[in-house]
Amino acid sequence: xxxxxxxxxxxxxxxxxxxxxxxxxxxxxxxxxxxxxxxxxxxxxxxxxxxxxxxxxxxxxxxxxxxxxxxxxxxxxxxxxxxxxxxxxxxxxxxxxxxxxxxxxxxxxxxxxxxxxxxxxxxxxxxxxxxxxxxxxxxxxxxxxxxxxxxxxxxxxxxxxxxxxxxxxxxxxxxxxxxxxxxxxxxxxxxxxxxxxxxxxxxxxxxxxxxxxxxxxxxxxxxxxxxxxxxxxxxx
Numbered sequence: 001x002x003x004x005x006x007x008x009x010x011x012x013x014x015x016x017x018x019x020x021x022x023x024x025x026x027x028x029x030x031x032x033x034x035x036x037x038x039x040x041x042x043x044x045x046x047x048x049x050x051x052x053x054x055x056x057x058x059x060x061x062x063x064x065x066x067x068x069x070x071x072x073x074x075x076x077x078x079x080x081x082x083x084x085x086x087x088x089x090x091x092x093x094x095x096x097x098x099x100x101x102x103x104x105x106x107x108x109x110x111x112x113x114x115x116x117x118x119x120x121x122x123x124x125x126x127x128x129x130x131x132x133x134x135x136x137x138x139x140x141x142x143x144x145x146x147x148x149x150x151x152x153x154x155x156x157x158x159x160x161x162x163x164x165x166x167x168x169x170x171x172x173x174x175x176x177x178x179x180x181x182x183x184x185x186x187x188x189x190x191x192x193x194x195x196x197x198x199x200x201x202x203x204x205x206x207x208x209x210x211x212x213x214x215x216x217x218x219x220x221x222x223x224x225x226x227x228x229x230x231x232x233x234x235x236x
Contacts, residue, residue, distance in 0.1 A: 001029060001031070001035065001036075001039060004029065005025055005029075005036070005039055005040070005043070006043065006048070006145050008020065008025065008028065009049060009057065009058075009059055020056055020057050021056045021057065022036050022037055022040065022057070025040075025057075040057060046142060047060055047062075047146075048060060048142075048145055048146060048149060059149040059152060059153055060149065060153075061149075061150075061153035061154065062146055062149060062150045062153070064200065064203050066146070066150075067150055067196070067199060067200065067203070068196065068200070070143060070146055070147065070150075071192060071193065071195065071196030071199070072193075072196070073143075074140070074143050074192050075188070075189040075192035075193050075196075076189070077136060077139065077140065077143075078124065078127065078128065078140070078188050078189075078191075078192055079184075079185040079186070079188045079189040079192075080131070080136070080185065081127055081128045081130075081131035081133070081136060081140075081188070082127060082131075082172065082176070082184040082185055082187065082188035083181045083182070083184055083185040084131040084132065084133070084181075085097075085127055085130045085131055085176055085184070086175065086176045086178075086179050086180060086181040086184040087179065087181050088130075088131075088132060089130055089176055093130050094173065094176055094177050096126060097123070097126050097127065097130065097173050097176065098170070098173045100119065100122050100123040100126050100169070101123055101168075101169035101170045101172075101173050102170075103115075103119040103122070103123075104116060104119035104120055104123060104169055105168075105169075105170065107119050108164075121144065123169050124140075124144075125140075125144075127188075128140045150199070151199075154202075154203060165191065165194065165195075166194075167187060167190055167191035167194060171187065172184060172187050172188060172191070175187060
């Protein structure tokens, strides 16, 4: 129910609806106020929501410093996820991930920003799930809530910079298909850090030069020249 409550708060904030209360949430989910209060206390301790007198329950507005910390750590964790997916994914896993990547590409071609946002979330969720680490999945779920709260509370709409990237999902899927673990980790880290730079541009209100990073990335990945089977063998 915690995830459903977070979704309700995100939806209410995005639509500039009236702030929610414990009673409204309890009625919405057909439960007493006690479990709702417990969940809200956890979300408040995590810094995701805040309660203000006569203003109800609202998303807390994260600071730019928190954004930087979040994305820097997210780059490391999702890089870890990409590495492990490259080492353990089955052909069916890879096809499911490829379908998520294709959905994002279709939305991008159609100029569908909400569709791109949802497809992007689904791709990253799938990647983390395929890594097979339950603690990582829980941490990333919290990160995603904070990221969405940041966008909503700072009023940051999606634009072309969110859709166009030198680190497309399809390239990562191909690296995973090849079992290229080191390259997958480096690629995902670069992908996340570029997203951080774009979000900071929007917060600062002006454009910064974005280095596409592909040349440096290619040099790093070629130097490592990883192999799925080699890493599996040495880990035994």
